[in-house]
Amino acid sequence: MAALALRHDGPDTAAVSGPRRRALGLTAALxxxxxxxxxxxxxxxxxxxxxxxxDALVHPAADIDQFAIRDYRLPRxxxxxxxxxxxxxxxxxxxAVTRNPLADPGIFGVHAGASFAVxxxxxxxxxxxxxxxxxxxxxxxLAVTLLVLALGSTRRGRSPVVMVLAGVCVGxxxxxxxxxxxxxxxxxxxxxRSWVAGSLVGRPLDVVWPVxxxxxxxxxxxxxxxxxxxxxxLGDDLAKSHxxxxxxxxxxxxxxxxxxxxxxxxxxxPIGFVGLMVPHVARWLVGPDQRxxxxxxxxxxxxxxxxxxxLGRIVMRPSEIPVGIVTAFVGAPVLLALVRRKKASGL
Amino acid sequence: xxxxxxxxxxxxxxxxxxxxFGRRVLVVRRRGIAVRLEWRSVLVCxxxxxxxxxxxxxxxxxxxxxxxxxxxxxxxxxxxxGLVHDIVVEWRLPxxxxxLVFGAALGASGAxxxSLLRNPLADPGIIGFTQGxxxxxxxxxxxxxxTYWQLVGGALLGGMATALAVYVLAYKQGVQGFRLxxxxxxxxxxxxxxxxxxxxxxxxxxxxAAAAWGAGSLNGVSWDQVAIGGAAITVLLLxxxxxxxxxxxxxxxDDAAASQGVRVAPARLWLIVVGVALTATVTAAxxxxxxxxxxxPQIARRLARTARIALAPAAFVGALLCLAAxxxxxxxxxxxxxxxxxxxxxxxxxxxxxxxxxxxxxx
Numbered sequence: 023m024a025a026l027a028l029r030h031d032g033p034d035t036a037a038v039s040g041p042r043r044r045a046l047g048l049t050a051a052l053x054x055x056x057x058x059x060x061x062x063x064x065x066x067x068x069x070x071x072x073x074x075x076x077d078a079l080v081h082p083a084a085d086i087d088q089f090a091i092r093d094y095r096l097p098r099x100x101x102x103x104x105x106x107x108x109x110x111x112x113x114x115x116x117x118a119v120t121r122n123p124l125a126d127p128g129i130f131g132v133h134a135g136a137s138f139a140v141x142x143x144x145x146x147x148x149x150x151x152x153x154x155x156x157x158x159x160x161x162x163x164l165a166v167t168l169l170v171l172a173l174g175s176t177r178r179g180r181s182p183v184v185m186v187l188a189g190v191c192v193g194x195x196x197x198x199x200x201x202x203x204x205x206x207x208x209x210x211x212x213x214x215r216s217w218v219a220g221s222l223v224g225r226p227l228d229v230v231w232p233v234x235x236x237x238x239x240x241x242x243x244x245x246x247x248x249x250x251x252x253x254x255x256l257g258d259d260l261a262k263s264h265x266x267x268x269x270x271x272x273x274x275x276x277x278x279x280x281x282x283x284x285x286x287x288x289x290x291x292p293i294g295f296v297g298l299m300v301p302h303v304a305r306w307l308v309g310p311d312q313r314x315x316x317x318x319x320x321x322x323x324x325x326x327x328x329x330x331x332x333l334g335r336i337v338m339r340p341s342e343i344p345v346g347i348v349t350a351f352v353g354a355p356v357l358l359a360l361v362r363r364k365k366a367s368g369l
Numbered sequence: 370x371x372x373x374x375x376x377x378x379x380x381x382x383x384x385x386x387x388x389x390f391g392r393r394v395l396v397v398r399r400r401g402i403a404v405r406l407e408w409r410s411v412l413v414c415x416x417x418x419x420x421x422x423x424x425x426x427x428x429x430x431x432x433x434x435x436x437x438x439x440x441x442x443x444x445x446x447x448x449x450x451g452l453v454h455d456i457v458v459e460w461r462l463p464x465x466x467x468x469l470v471f472g473a474a475l476g477a478s479g480a481x482x483x484s485l486l487r488n489p490l491a492d493p494g495i496i497g498f499t500q501g502x503x504x505x506x507x508x509x510x511x512x513x514x515x516t517y518w519q520l521v522g523g524a525l526l527g528g529m530a531t532a533l534a535v536y537v538l539a540y541k542q543g544v545q546g547f548r549l550x551x552x553x554x555x556x557x558x559x560x561x562x563x564x565x566x567x568x569x570x571x572x573x574x575x576x577x578a579a580a581a582w583g584a585g586s587l588n589g590v591s592w593d594q595v596a597i598g599g600a601a602i603t604v605l606l607l608x609x610x611x612x613x614x615x616x617x618x619x620x621x622x623d624d625a626a627a628s629q630g631v632r633v634a635p636a637r638l639w640l641i642v643v644g645v646a647l648t649a650t651v652t653a654a655x656x657x658x659x660x661x662x663x664x665x666p667q668i669a670r671r672l673a674r675t676a677r678i679a680l681a682p683a684a685f686v687g688a689l690l691c692l693a694a695x696x697x698x699x700x701x702x703x704x705x706x707x708x709x710x711x712x713x714x715x716x717x718x719x720x721x722x723x724x725x726x727x728x729x730x731x732x
Contacts, residue, residue, distance in 0.1 A: 124551065129554070129558075173721060173724055173725055174724075184724060186551055186554065187490060187495075187550065187720075187724055188721065188724050190495065190554055191717050191720040191721050191724065192717070192721065194659075194660075194713055194716075194717040194720075195713065195714055195717030195718055195721070197713070198709075198710050198711075198712075198713030198714045198717060199710075199714050201584060201710050201713075202702070202706050202710040202711070202714065205584070205704070205706055205707070205710065206702065206703050206704045206706070294558065295558070338570070341569075341570075343566055343569070344565075344569075346562070347562040347565055347566050350558050350559060350561070350562035351559055351562055351563075353558075354555040354556065354558045354559040354562075355555070355559075357551070357554070357555035357558075358538055358552055358555045358556070361539075361548055361551045361552055361555070362538070362539075362541055362548070362552075
């Protein structure tokens, strides 16, 4: 695992804590994630005892609880793991590349771009199945990322707030266009309805397989650019003098970001604020070193997503709240707190 | 009534002589009340009114039963009976009137808020007031199952409460424009989730009604709603007109305004109340129609070439835009769409352009 390999060569640039403590923290994050995975399988409209969960995995039988676990809760948990990981790393990437503490694929309209493209694929081209429309999601995510980067760059460099506004505006336009398309095509609307809210429900594992190899590539890319991104945090000129190839780093980072955000949207629909919160928590825990931030994000983001999903199942039993709604409720206050800090300047 | 034009290039002002404002002004004096209007603004408003009237006739002509302009005009004058009268006056006119009145309200609301926050990006749709109104109205629809008046009240309360919350959350040694906007974005994200959740929780039938309404549509607007909404909006527009002088002075800064005799705190409170109430009234009647309040004041400012945001041209531009957007949504789209979908696409594109040119120059 890339995260574990990094433990040994992590430099001591951040004075928050030593590599040993950070590695311990990483282990704790892993344990937390495992606990949440187990809870996610146990908790639902009915709570299933851990022993039954164990039996379902080891001694399959035609029991209703086992059926619920194998056919519903396990796939849902797996989707949560994959999507959470993608969202967290995408958030860390977009914050590092734009040096913007308010950056989030959801706020920046990347999810909206992907979901608009998917609507076009389903409604106009009649594409069905994730393997078909994920390419549209990637294209949409890429186009919006580039557009927002261009719109948000002022002459005096990049202003975090202008970039947020650019993202919100692009997101609003594409959201409106998506609504319009869906309203003109009732069949597409029906197919997309459950997907638009951003949820982990009803996504069979078949949906995940085609995206998984691309996620793996994106993760490798993301960890490969963490070193150059560290140097770029000092400013473009200093980074250049350290031998960082700025254009190549940005292109690779945006490519990884596109794959992660587009793929996550293709699987689960738009889920906001996970990519905003997790890198901040990671940065707060481990300091400014991007390698550690990325490693922590890989583990913390699925934890957050699973926790939000579990919460969504508990609050309104026996019905559920889609996880995208829960993350917005938890995440928006984080955005408010970030803006209220002394200054919402660049990272 | 005495009307006079001034275009004096006086270098010094003797008592009784007119001040040179650098622009042609039209002064209307009647029974002790004097109103000084900028000649260009008056012309622009008149032209916009003409364009809106033309657009209205076009909208009244178009539909599955096509009518000629002569038929429409004579139906409006009361000269037609039977089917043509029914189509024009009973079916199509409420919608056209609603588009004009609501559009004017949205334009004026945007002008008030943009002037108050001194920011061209302040829009009730972006900073969450619209979503708040929608939340209030949704609670009335889904939980209380209330009447139209309760719906209006709910939308009003929701909008006000959101405005208050955004203002308080953004307050930190004064309110800085951009912080307020990002706080508003966060609050509106939360409220949107709350709205989705409320719709999910409701019965299917209520949820369908709420969802159709949520896109912002003028479908099924009745004469009653237009009359009630129109009355409320007229009162609010008059209030806004009365407040336009302190509004203009407060654009110079609170201290400068206070030194010129404006009581800043009450004036600001009233302006917020009027601005939010205008949006909330529209939201209660038609659902959230976003981005008109963002676009209209800026277009109006460019047309009238005023240095500040002017109220009346913004209202006229809003009316014309809303009617045009509704026409596009109804007749030019492949299937009839809610007008809110059209305004969000057009307005969002405009916002992108605005960011691209103006905001980046100033930041």
